[in-house]
Amino acid sequence: MHADRIDGMTSAPPSTASFDSARALRKAFDTLDIEAAAVTDLKRRLTDSFARSVQMILALRGRVVVMGMGKSGHVGRKIAATLASTGTPALFVHPAEASHGDLGMIRAMDIVLAISNSGESAEITVLLPVLKRQGVPLIAITGNLQSTLAQHATEILNGGVDKEACPLNLAPTASTTAQLALGDALAVALLDARGFKAEDFARSHPGGALGRKLLTHVSDVMRSGDDVPSVTPDTAFSDMMREMSAKGGITAVVDAQQQVLGVFTDGDLRRLIENGVDLRAMRAQDVMHHHPRSIRPDALAVEAAELMEQHRITCVLVVNADGTLVGVVHIGDLMRAKVI
Helix, strand or coil: CCCEEECCEEECCCCHHHCCHHHHHHHHHHHHHHHHHHHHHHHHHCCHHHHHHHHHHHCCCCCEEEEECHHHHHHHHHHHHHHHHCCCCEEECCHHHHCCCHHHHCCCCCEEEEECCCCCCHHHHCCHHHHHHHCCCEEEEECCCCCHHHHHCCEEEECCCCCCCCCCCCCCCHHHHHHHHHHHHHHHHHHHHHCCCHHHHHHHCCCCHHHHHHHCEHHHHCECHHHCCEECCCCEHHHHHHHHHHHCCEEEEECCCCEEEEEEEHHHHHHHHHCCCCCCCCEHHHHCEECCCEECCCCEHHHHHHHHHHHCCCEEEEECCCCEEEEEEEHHHHHHCCCC
16 A cells, blocks of 8 residues: 655555545534634624724824734735735735845834734744834734733734634634634724725726726727717618628717717617518618617726616617717627626
């Protein structure tokens, strides 16, 4: 049988034949119960120190510098990212690297958010006297209120848990979940206090779906200039068909000042044919649909998508406030821009 060496010991892989699926599910349920209880229990551990921490960060002229070792460091990176994306300038600095030069990244105008369940991580505690001399405020997330970290902290957020989900009570599990939840609570309280809106979030996520929906305007995706299909009211039906075929299955009908009078689409053409109408002698004004759906160029592109869905159409004319035709947007344009 193949064997692996782990930490100097020989370990044979477990046999799948003896795997107990019911036991695995019980362990999963136990883990979720323990971690859910740890998060719920944080409510009774929260004090006015939490509100003071929020107030400190709101008044901050610099950044929140998050620190943590090991699993707490992984949590710290996520907290820093969440803060930064919700309006609070933040970055993660590895404590060990801080001792070898990265401490220069921290200024007196910053706040350090240090995360350590034991509060005795050597890589963090060695930095505490230096931070104090620099006058950098310190917020601690720790489960040990008598620890070195807690004693040096300006404010303490109690992230203590009764036990880890690990059956050996060793691997950071419930404690790191509690740390993460406290970080989220801090970020949410801050974004609420700042009046942070969806538009602000979108500006931090321009490449994401939300960013595209909240930052992309009709003018960014519409067809304009010579690509806009338009005819005059007296245009012959055959000429109108050529304009539609060349420019996407729709044409606006406009007057000499480019004011929109109506629209004609592929759907209108199908309905006329079904009704047996003789189209050869028709002109645009005879078949156009009056009062077409339209949208402003400064509207959000997602509004154009909603308009199309609501009225079951695939194109919308784009007009200025005075009714002048400036563009057309197709459902395909919205799909290419990944608005829908």
